[in-house]
Amino acid sequence: MNDKKKSVIKNRRNPGSKKTSNTNPRPDTRPLKTIKSETKAKPKSKQSKTKPVILPDPLPKKKKKSNGFVKKFFRTILLIIIFLMATAFAVNAFFLGNVTSDLKGNLSKYGISSEAANFAKQHKIVNVAVFGVDGRDDVEGDRTDTIMIATADYEHSKVKVASLMRDTYVYIDKKYEYDKLNAAYAYGGPDLALKTINQNFDTTITDYVTIDFNAMVSMVNAVGGVTIDIETDEELEWVNEYLMDVNEKVETGSPFLEETGPQTVDGSQALAYCRVRYVGDGDFDRTLRQRVVFEQVLSKALDLDLQEQYNLVMATLPYVETSLSTLEMLKYGANLALMPSKDIEQSRFPTDDLISLDMLDGVSYVVPNTLAENIEAFYQFVYETDYTPSDTALEISDEIKTAVKGTSNSSGSDVEELSY
Template structure:
């Protein structure tokens, strides 16, 4: 599925770092973080459900679950969804970035967990005013506003905010944590060194290759390069596994970081963040997450195996939901709101 695409999945490695570093820092060091949050690009989204593609019936059902104060819905408990987009802006001066990775991050107080619902970037969906195309194209055509609307309209969701992170933020996080330990396989060395060389050249830093297999500490550039390996082993499927390994190592390091270091980490990565969430709401949301005691992380990729097929349409390869988009929408919706995981079946292709 999209084995020849570069830079996919980077946001998986930094999602929880964004949530933890920004939110926890906001609570523990309010005044300091208020200053650091000035480094974040804040771009509000439209306020109306219609402009965001949220269906009226869903909005009404969510209103019943949440507290209503003076005629306004206050979204606080139960389910909170935020769209997360990972982009590679290396060529942004000459090319508008696509969303190389698309994730719906769900703070699920109802089931006491945080969920990461990844949507494959080649998924064939309807994009308003652009017909059917890859879901990654929505960000290209209309930035986060159209990307959020596309998620809501195709999958019956109620997303009202987003966070976009440049892939360079991953390297900053890893370096800020002092590196991470990864087991490098013999067959991965050539590929990882190829990516290290490219990334080092782009950042005008010294090229530091990997010489041997086995456990070793990777710096930020090396960690990003490790995540990009795709032409050895089991292709994109193994690359996804590498990305999960990097995420786990980052989270393990974060658990042992002194809380006084969080503002420093925030200062390192916030320049790579764009969001629709205001500074005050970042701090407020951080407090709610901390007070909720949620520590469980659950992940799911969509479409799931057996419910999609690769198809060439007008000479372009797409990942087409099977048997239809409605089935995919129902699976995503039930996972996010009812905590029902879809069961994969034998691939159809």
Template sequence: MRETRKGLKIWQKILIALAVLVVGVGVGAFIYANNMLDKLDKVDVDKDKLGIVNVDGYINFLIMGVDSRDMDDSKGSRTDALILVSLEEKTNKLKLTSIYRDTMLKMGDSKKYDKITHAFAYGGAKDTIKSLNQAMDLDIDKFVVINWKTVVDMVNAAGGVTLDIEDYEINEMNRCVEETARVVGDGKYTPITRAGKQTVDGYQAVGYGRMRHGVGDDIKRTERMRTVIEALLKKLKKSSPKKIDKVLKTTMPLIKTNIKKGDIFSLATRIPQYKIVKSESFPYKYTGGMIDGAYYLIPDTLKSSTIEFHKKVFGQKGYKPSSKAISISNRIEEIAGGSNYIVDPSVVSPKSEEPENKPDVEKPDEKPDNNNEPDKNPDVTPQPSPEPQPEQPPEEPPTPSPGDSPTNPAG
């Protein structure tokens, strides 16, 4: 698990930072950025083992945020955040897709079906990526891994980010802020005291992205993590070279990736033109409930969500999933159709977020927090759903036969 964490956000920031340095400052900055990239912790993964399904016209990479406190010892960690970044090469449009961590999928090359968050514990970035590629017909072969500390340090180096906090979120957010400060810092933190749009520091941003119990659980948390990522991207895109220099020096040593230096520069030269036009979560429809004492999010169905995903993100109308993706979808339906699945009626899929033919439009930047007044935007009331906290999964989990029910790796 030494490969990702809220890296999702961080990777984009790095690219933006490099763009400013390379494009805006010139050759000297290019050499400087080149030296900074040498500080990245490179991880090699055999691309032939990632289950790649080609998607023309797009560059897809995965940001993985792991629950490891120490990036040098992430073995056995799980992914708290999984964000797929899809870049349309012709238009420079960015589309972010968060994967719900409790989603049941096939684990890598094994016959085991489990939560996608546990794939990292079984086989690191490789198993996580292959689990997504084979279930969603993707060609992910690039990734970034970060942890709590990476995000804390990046947000602080950037001077904080702007978030719109709801009143009902404050207590649980402060609990997570305190825990984050205690685990990855010196324990000193500033609690949130009011609702509304405001600038938050690193501990507060991570606390906002991590909270879930009683405030929407995993469904809402996935949205919050993506919100923090977008806020950080926007902040860095507007930052001065001096501030970006500070961010790079602070966070480069805390990031693990398999992206080659040449690819980074190729992407970086176009970053000033990048536009975030879509931000959603996968699967689009689902149910939630317990199987043998463990909580799972069951796609309804994986096949239909994969078809919708390819239409929304890649513009592929009438997409036909691969036989592999269909097989995985069918197996999940079989498992969920068994008598062991106890559905939680409070877990409800959101309604479609947009009309059929709505064009991609760049998401507007946040307005500055001039008078500390909260926005009048409508909010969605979160649906609570109890979720047991799993223990660490075993390093070498047993592989059940295809007919077995999923086993929680946490025991």
């Protein structure tokens, strides 16, 4: 066997030698580090070989994660909406749900009839009595020069002011029987005054605000004055006459008004204007002047910012007595501020077409003709709906009608005699 054949046979018997001989011709060009890492991570290499098989699995997981985020987002939005709705409901319940919360229990102390109470409970309307008293040291007793009912109508988003004529012939109680409306405050303070108003006008008022001269001056000054219209020279003369008294009692130095016509006045001048009662139609025009000033003060107060409103409250608080708690004032004030319209509707009771001027025992009175019809007119103004007066109110109406029967005198010449 020649040497060439021997070499071939030898290579077949020793295949390892062939492998060894092939190592040098075809060297491994991979980095040593990669070789070592693959060697050490042999178990992981098996997993890496199966990666292409399980690649579709992570994709659905990412999709599920995305869906979870969307669901969580919408769930959060839904919770926020529910929270806002619940908050709105709670605010509504707090501010408006209990506006008639005082109309329960023993209402006789307020002179409120059960018919009126049941009617008021069905509405979101608040009525507060406003008394303007003389309050001067040289005046015996507290005479209510101003008697108003301020209404926050949350059903129709309105603010209303109703003047009650102070010389109205009304029933007070068993002790004082029938007298002028403003006598009730002098006899028994705000409690008896509230009771008298409720009995005669079939109202459901449980709260009041009493202000004196100083409060009126401070309120007008705090809102930057009000605009009045002096129509005649006689009215101008009387305003300046009252201004001298106001300056002395309230310790101010406001100048006299010099001309007729529309003009902006300060607190003392406005108060003097409100007190005039010997010009025109006496107490009729007097209540109109008071409403004009009060309406402007209230309207301007609602337009003030929070700091200015706070200053107004602090300026008048020392001269104001009220049955309202701080929480109630904040509650009603917040709702008034949120009303879309700041316009104020006003009226006077007894109304022009349901009134007569009569003399009883030598004293002039404003007589409701009839009281029952005036009650119906009042409810139309405040609640904007029909109302049937209670049995108690109808009884008082009949007694007033009987007392003045045959003495009615609607002549305007008697108007000036109505004021003290």
